[in-house]
Amino acid sequence: MRYSDRDELAVALANTLATTLRSALAARPRASLVVSGGSTPVPLFRALRKLDLEWARVDVTLADERWVAPEHPDSNERLIRTELLQEQASAARFVPLRTPEATPEEGTKTCETAQEMIERPFDAVILGMGDDGHTASLFPLTPTLDEGLSLTTVACCLPCRPTTAPHPRMTLTLRALLNTRNLILHIAGESKLATLQQALHEADTRTMPVRALFTQDQVSVNVYWAP
Ligand SMILES: O=C(O)[C@H](O)[C@@H](O)[C@H](O)[C@H](O)COP(=O)(O)O
Numbered sequence: 001m002r003y004s005d006r007d008e009l010a011v012a013l014a015n016t017l018a019t020t021l022r023s024a025l026a027a028r029p030r031a032s033l034v035v036s037g038g039s040t041p042v043p044l045f046r047a048l049r050k051l052d053l054e055w056a057r058v059d060v061t062l063a064d065e066r067w068v069a070p071e072h073p074d075s076n077e078r079l080i081r082t083e084l085l086q087e088q089a090s091a092a093r094f095v096p097l098r099t100p101e102a103t104p105e106e107g108t109k110t111c112e113t114a115q116e117m118i119e120r121p122f123d124a125v126i127l128g129m130g131d132d133g134h135t136a137s138l139f140p141l142t143p144t145l146d147e148g149l150s151l152t153t154v155a156c157c158l159p160c161r162p163t164t165a166p167h168p169r170m171t172l173t174l175r176a177l178l179n180t181r182n183l184i185l186h187i188a189g190e191s192k193l194a195t196l197q198q199a200l201h202e203a204d205t206r207t208m209p210v211r212a213l214f215t216q217d218q219v220s221v222n223v224y225w226a227p
Helices: 006-027 042-048 076-084 087-091 104-115 145-149 174-178 190-201 209-213
Strands: 031-035 058-062 064-066 093-095 124-127 157-160 169-172 183-188 221-226
Touching: 006 031, 006 042, 006 124, 006 183, 006 221, 042 076, 058 076, 064 076, 076 093, 104 157, 104 169, 124 174, 145 157, 145 209, 174 209, 183 190, 183 209, 190 209, 190 221
Parallel strands: 031 058, 031 124, 058 093, 124 183, 183 221
Antiparallel strands: 064 169, 157 169
16 A cells, blocks of 8 residues: 555554454454554554554554663663553553563563463554564574574564664564464655565565565565655
């Protein structure tokens, strides 16, 4: 889906997500939403948090997290708490990926247990993409990437240490991310569009992991883009 500007995209995507969550709540006791960090989703969070739905029955978690304190400026949890879990959405239940352990490797078990509280499949997963073709924290050429991309990986949470981005991280694995009724890739700007074209037509999943979303047949990917 192409929009003429980022705010228009944010409002349209927020409305689509609200419809998805409302119908999930009509069918099941709880609904779930997986969001990403970074700068792109901020207008989406601001639109979504105003929408009227039974947020108290919605579980919100992250596709990935930087292993920093929840108050750190680079924390995705901080971003979600300040930009999404406000207004109507303040009633949602947030399941963080950051746990008290010192490293993501030590925190994996706690993180995995917390994720088990959320019903699967997720109702919606919204991913972003970096200029290097990473998505979630599935970064090119990292030692744990094969495990992150393998569709037979049992773990839902995977610690990772990208060499091209700051902070150790925790990411949901590709298999966990694909276990959703709706998968959305939300990107903005001409350079992201060029990156996506390159990932689709020239690269492989080890050098541009976002490609893995398009080479599987479990769930279709809806790409939302604005200049
Ligand atoms: O925490 C993170 O870093 C992300 O979840 C990451 O995968 C993000 O979606 C992309 O890096 C795009 O980030 P921007 O929206 O800032 O370009």
